[in-house]
Amino acid sequence: MPDARRYFDLSSPFPMKRGGELVGARLAYETWGTLSAARDNAIFILTGLSPSAHAASNANDPALGWWEDMLGPGKPIDTDRWFVICANTLGSCKGSTGPADINPLTGEPYRLDFPELALEDVANASHELVRGLGIDKLACLVGNSMGGMSALAYLVLHPGSARAHISISTAPQAQPFAIAIRSLQREAIRLDSNWNNGHYNDAHYPEAGMSIARKLGVITYRSAMEWDGRFARIRLDSEQREEEPFAVEFQVESYLAAHARRFVRSFDPNSYLYLSRASDWFDIAEHAPKEPGGGSVEAALKRIDVERALVIGVETDILFPLAQQEQIAEGLRGTGAEVDFVALDSPQGHDAFLVDIPRFGAAIARFLAAL
Amino acid sequence: MPDARRYFDLSSPFPMKRGGELVGARLAYETWGTLSAARDNAIFILTGLSPSAHAASNANDPALGWWEDMLGPGKPIDTDRWFVICANTLGSCKGSTGPADINPLTGEPYRLDFPELALEDVANASHELVRGLGIDKLACLVGNSMGGMSALAYLVLHPGSARAHISISTAPQAQPFAIAIRSLQREAIRLDSNWNNGHYNDAHYPEAGMSIARKLGVITYRSAMEWDGRFARIRLDSEQREEEPFAVEFQVESYLAAHARRFVRSFDPNSYLYLSRASDWFDIAEHAPKEPGGGSVEAALKRIDVERALVIGVETDILFPLAQQEQIAEGLRGTGAEVDFVALDSPQGHDAFLVDIPRFGAAIARFLAAL
Numbered sequence: 001m002p003d004a005r006r007y008f009d010l011s012s013p014f015p016m017k018r019g020g021e022l023v024g025a026r027l028a029y030e031t032w033g034t035l036s037a038a039r040d041n042a043i044f045i046l047t048g049l050s051p052s053a054h055a056a057s058n059a060n061d062p063a064l065g066w067w068e069d070m071l072g073p074g075k076p077i078d079t080d081r082w083f084v085i086c087a088n089t090l091g092s093c094k095g096s097t098g099p100a101d102i103n104p105l106t107g108e109p110y111r112l113d114f115p116e117l118a119l120e121d122v123a124n125a126s127h128e129l130v131r132g133l134g135i136d137k138l139a140c141l142v143g144n145s146m147g148g149m150s151a152l153a154y155l156v157l158h159p160g161s162a163r164a165h166i167s168i169s170t171a172p173q174a175q176p177f178a179i180a181i182r183s184l185q186r187e188a189i190r191l192d193s194n195w196n197n198g199h200y201n202d203a204h205y206p207e208a209g210m211s212i213a214r215k216l217g218v219i220t221y222r223s224a225m226e227w228d229g230r231f232a233r234i235r236l237d238s239e240q241r242e243e244e245p246f247a248v249e250f251q252v253e254s255y256l257a258a259h260a261r262r263f264v265r266s267f268d269p270n271s272y273l274y275l276s277r278a279s280d281w282f283d284i285a286e287h288a289p290k291e292p293g294g295g296s297v298e299a300a301l302k303r304i305d306v307e308r309a310l311v312i313g314v315e316t317d318i319l320f321p322l323a324q325q326e327q328i329a330e331g332l333r334g335t336g337a338e339v340d341f342v343a344l345d346s347p348q349g350h351d352a353f354l355v356d357i358p359r360f361g362a363a364i365a366r367f368l369a370a371l
Numbered sequence: 372m373p374d375a376r377r378y379f380d381l382s383s384p385f386p387m388k389r390g391g392e393l394v395g396a397r398l399a400y401e402t403w404g405t406l407s408a409a410r411d412n413a414i415f416i417l418t419g420l421s422p423s424a425h426a427a428s429n430a431n432d433p434a435l436g437w438w439e440d441m442l443g444p445g446k447p448i449d450t451d452r453w454f455v456i457c458a459n460t461l462g463s464c465k466g467s468t469g470p471a472d473i474n475p476l477t478g479e480p481y482r483l484d485f486p487e488l489a490l491e492d493v494a495n496a497s498h499e500l501v502r503g504l505g506i507d508k509l510a511c512l513v514g515n516s517m518g519g520m521s522a523l524a525y526l527v528l529h530p531g532s533a534r535a536h537i538s539i540s541t542a543p544q545a546q547p548f549a550i551a552i553r554s555l556q557r558e559a560i561r562l563d564s565n566w567n568n569g570h571y572n573d574a575h576y577p578e579a580g581m582s583i584a585r586k587l588g589v590i591t592y593r594s595a596m597e598w599d600g601r602f603a604r605i606r607l608d609s610e611q612r613e614e615e616p617f618a619v620e621f622q623v624e625s626y627l628a629a630h631a632r633r634f635v636r637s638f639d640p641n642s643y644l645y646l647s648r649a650s651d652w653f654d655i656a657e658h659a660p661k662e663p664g665g666g667s668v669e670a671a672l673k674r675i676d677v678e679r680a681l682v683i684g685v686e687t688d689i690l691f692p693l694a695q696q697e698q699i700a701e702g703l704r705g706t707g708a709e710v711d712f713v714a715l716d717s718p719q720g721h722d723a724f725l726v727d728i729p730r731f732g733a734a735i736a737r738f739l740a741a742l
Contacts, residue, residue, distance in 0.1 A: 112616050
């Protein structure tokens with residue numbers, strides 16, 4: 001199978017925020033475009049919970065990427081101008097070191113022996129990769145969804161590491177509705193007896209738990225408004241229906257089932273648990289200075305040092321609501337940065353950045369053109 | 372244990388909308404106040420999915436009811452003036468006939484042999500009860516959540532059966548977001564191996580599935596806005612935490628767990644599946660006249676014959692969104708009824724009618740005072 005991934009060895013041992021360390025860990029990454037001689041045209045993309053480093057097709061891997069229409073020659077993130085890097089998140093299962101990998105100290109898969117993962121670890125690993133590629137300062141750091149939280153951690157922990165920042169549909173801290181959803185997704189996996197405290201295998205795999213987790217994800221990633229128009233009360237044809245009691249009957253149910261089928265065996269359940277919990281833990285306020293007026297999201301964001309920022313949110317996003325994007329934009333303005341805040345009325349909810357390329361692409365292209 | 376329930380025998384056989392019939396079925400109900408000599412002061416309450424007939428305390432059962440602050444002497448539904456009836460829903464498990472009851476034809480519990488249940492069956496059974504109590508015409512029919520859908524069915528199937536109607540946080544038809552949520556709740560129960568195609572018992576009970584279903588319910592019954600203020604990122608004390616991997620850590624998680632604990636053993640899982648599916652199936656448009664312009668929600672609502680109606684919705688309700696309450700209000704206006712539409716900004720989402728008695732009570736008291 002074509003594979004465009006390259007691998008970067010993290011410092012070893014790589015210390016983790018909440019204790020413990022990783023030995024011999026690495027990040028999988030892909031790149032598009034050419035790094036300029038001055039090394040000043042690099043854009044780094046931090047992803048959501050499940051994507052791989054394959055954001056778009058490239059010479060070594062022609063498969064469509066998860067942000068195919070956003071990224072490439074002449075596209076909103078124009079790889080004729082920018083050198084773009086996307087890494088698989090530390091703790092994930094698409095080439096970067098995570099719970100499914102062999103622990104070199106034991107010769108066995110980490111599973112739940114993987115150290116507790118925080119998005120600050122994701123940020124630090126990504127920063128090592130960027131530095132390892134010989135880039136002192138990114139032209140722009142892009143983060144969406146969970147990756148937007150990792151990006152805020154990156155910018156707070158490494159001030160001056162990027163000239164510009166694009167923050168998309170994310171949060172400066174996890175709020176209780178999102179925590180409740182993710183907690184329930186984790187519970188569905190943990191309650192699946194095949195999860196077996198992380199000791200599953202292909203024959204005994206927490207398929208039911210992963211399916212529920214993914215469906216709940218898709219429900220909260222999209223919007224009721226989109227579905228009213230898209231599915232209404234359309235039913236499956238009788239030949240599409242299964243005979244079992246309480247079988248799926250409406251199109252919206254089979255849409256969810258199709259999403260779940262594609263996901264459950266392609267993402268490591270333990271990775272899912274680690275990254276989901278890391279999202280709940282994230283609170284940029286932890287990085288505020290310990291002084292009067294510290295301890296707040298605003299005080300923490302004030303430590304970020306970028307010249308310009310674009311903050312994009314979607315009105316129909318119930319998981320990362322628009323108010324949180326406004327909070328990020330306000331906080332970045334407090335640093336003296338020039339901040340564009342764009343509220344889009346995409347109907348697709350949280351997932352809009354993946355699918356509503358007309359709206360998102362226009363905002364991003366406009367911002368990057370002015371850099 | 373004190374018990375205020377009385378029982379009404381439905382006609383036998385009682386025919387079901389989707390086929391089949393019930394033999395020897397009954398409804399459990401409670402009443403408050405006194406029926407006037409003219410039998411013209413009766414209010415009937417149709418409940419949401421899980422409540423019993425015990426809407427409020429009374430002489431025979433002093434336990435607090437699920438609408439305790441709404442209903443009683445001097446309360447918004449003033450039982451000094453009104454004779455109030457609340458029944459447990461047909462198909463439920465709080466005294467009315469449902470899947471957990473013995474099928475008199477076999478001597479075994481119905482379980483999944485209970486006939487397919489529609490909210491029209493709930494409506495018809497309720498109408499029989501009201502007629503059986505000697506009431507030709509209700510002063511007011513009240514329905515909230517699922518009960519609001521049953522109430523619309525009642526009014527369409529039995530025109531002229533109520534002078535007034537109070538419709539609360541409900542829907543004229545199930546929309547895909549709500550269907551997706553309920554479908555996932557049912558799936559969590561069905562995937563629990565202890566569900567065993569409906570053949571569980573106390574020792575092998577689908578506790579995990581019911582817990583996930585209930586938590587997902589609570590998440591969608593409340594609102595992100597309420598939780599931001601109520602839970603924020605408050606964590607449990609370390610002594611409250613369990614030692615297991617990925618244990619609950621935030622207050623919002625233990626709040627959900629407490630809700631689930633109270634529910635899982637107190638509601639029959641098969642009843643839950645039947646009532647949940649009945650909600651998905653509900654579409655008042657099925658009752659529209661078969662003529663040009665028929666087939667729509669509007670055309671169906673036009674068949675309702677009440678003099679006055681109060682339609683209440685909540686801006687933070689994600690399960691039964693305000694737009695659906697507006698649709699009901701508009702439809703009822705189309706019948707010539709005098710309709711009050713009240714949009715409340717209660718932060719508690721769909722559950723607001725249960726807890727925001729100041730706002731809901733004021734609207735209901737004002738409406739009833741003018742009857």
